[in-house]
Amino acid sequence: MLWKFFITCNKIGAFTLGGGYAMIPSMEKEFVDNHKWMDKQEFMDIMVVAQTTPGIFAIDMASHIGYKLHGIWGxxxxxxxxxxPSIIAILVIAMCFHNYKDNPWVERFFMGVRPSVVALIAAPVFKMAKTANIGWNNVWIPVLACLLISNPFSNNPAYKVSPILIIILAGVAGWLYGKWKRKNN
Structure with missing residues (x-):
């Protein structure tokens, strides 16, 4: 079972461009749909924990899922x-890239990959919003958090807002909204 899990993680790591958030659809398809190692809610819960854990998101996700399935060794x-796969790819690219970095075909390839990476990252955001029950009543929380993070005045230190503070405020706002919603229902 550990070998099958390793191969599955290896496949995801080898064939996903764009980093950890771009891996979410592949991880969900493999772990939830194909192998049925967990349900969607467990996957979403692990994703939330992995987002709050320091480190590389994809590695955090894989290690949390592995721990849930097989303990420390998992x-x-x-x-x-x-x-x-990323380590091997980076080593190969580092050895060869300086010879091809100014090649117009290589430049065009990377220009073509960029939009697909944005789509790979955007797709799980909408899926997470649906799973997290984000609707018209509480969409203001993630929208406000995004606006604060992408603050156009962030070049001025007086207007810089810490992402940690934004996460704490978003959590408190969500908690208050949930409490208010239960009280009014």
Missing amino acids: GIVGAIGIAL
Whole structure:
């Protein structure tokens, strides 16, 4: 079972461009739909925990899922399985890239990959919003958090808002909204 989990993580790590958030649809398809190692709610819960854990998101996800499935060894296997393809790719690219970095075909390739990476990251955001029950009544919380994070005045230190403070305020706002909603129902 650990070997199957390692190969699955390795496949996800090898064939997903765009980093951890772009891996979410592949992870969900493999872990929830194909192998049925967990349900969607467990996957979403692990994703929330992985987002709050320091470190690389994809590795955090794989290690949390591995830990849930197989304990400490599962966490280690998941982290190594998801990271190994990237490590190998980075080594190969580092050895070869300086020869091809000014090649117009390589530049065009990267220009073409960028929009697809944005789509790969945007798709799980909408899926998470649906799973997290974000609707017209509480959409203001993530919208306000995004606006604060992308603050156009952030070049001025007086207007800079810490992402940690934004996360805490969003959590408190969500808690207050939930409390208010239960009281009024």
